[in-house]
Amino acid sequence: MIRIALVDDHLLFRKGMASLIEKMEDVHLAVEASNGQEFLDALEKTPIDLVLLDLKMPILDGHHTLNELRSSGSDIKVIFLTMETGEEVILRCMENGANGFLAKDAHPNEVRLAIQKAVEEGMYVNAHTARIMQQGLSQWKSGHRNPEVQLTERELTVLQGICLQKSTAQIAEELFVSPRTVEGYRRTLLEKVNTKNSLGLVLFASKQGWLDRWLAE
Numbered sequence: 001m002i003r004i005a006l007v008d009d010h011l012l013f014r015k016g017m018a019s020l021i022e023k024m025e026d027v028h029l030a031v032e033a034s035n036g037q038e039f040l041d042a043l044e045k046t047p048i049d050l051v052l053l054d055l056k057m058p059i060l061d062g063h064h065t066l067n068e069l070r071s072s073g074s075d076i077k078v079i080f081l082t083m084e085t086g087e088e089v090i091l092r093c094m095e096n097g098a099n100g101f102l103a104k105d106a107h108p109n110e111v112r113l114a115i116q117k118a119v120e121e122g123m124y125v126n127a128h129t130a131r132i133m134q135q136g137l138s139q140w141k142s143g144h145r146n147p148e149v150q151l152t153e154r155e156l157t158v159l160q161g162i163c164l165q166k167s168t169a170q171i172a173e174e175l176f177v178s179p180r181t182v183e184g185y186r187r188t189l190l191e192k193v194n195t196k197n198s199l200g201l202v203l204f205a206s207k208q209g210w211l212d213r214w215l216a217e
Contacts, residue, residue: 002119005031005051007039007065008081009058013104017052020108036065047077050077050119055084070097070196079117087132100124105118119166122198124180158185160214162198163205
């Protein structure tokens with residue numbers, strides 16, 4: 001069961017989304033909040049797997065809420081749900097540790113898919129977000145200079161699986177290890193590459209020239 005938090009200051013929209021989420025199988029709406037601070041306070045008592053988070057809210061907005069989560073070391077998946085879908089906004093959200101981005105007029109089926117992908121694979125990227133990420137890739141390559149990163153064979157295999165959007169369970173099965181072990185490799189990769197999420201790992205692999213080769217195999 002995926003435990004969901006829904007954070008949005010517009011009551012009518014939030015209730016509509018809550019109704020949609022409650023109809024989904026294997027999903028439980030555990031927290032509703034009108035701003036980021038309410039959500040963070042609720043986490044003290046209620047465990048959450050994924051939060052659907054608005055950007056513009058009073059008291060504590062989406063950007064600051066994401067920063068608070070990542071600064072605390074939380075691995076709660078974050079999908080922004082907003083009408084702001086410009087390049088600068090999306091790149092900032094994804095680079096700061098978001099796991100996905102949805103427009104508020106997204107189809108209900110896409111919302112369900114985004115939740116599933118973010119929880120199982122660590123990221124959800126739709127066509128719009130993918131185009132923006134591709135446009136920003138050359139800038140990222142020139143502006144982010146990682147020191148030489150040495151990866152073990154196992155770490156490289158896990159990185160390849162992440163780049164090919166394989167789930168943790170799929171990678172674990174291929175390596176004959178537990179999903180917990182794969183998550184351990186993923187955390188090590190994030191530390192070595194000095195990034196906050198799978199997006200940074202994909203961009204790192206692209207910079208090294210590995211991504212194009214893996215996609216062509």
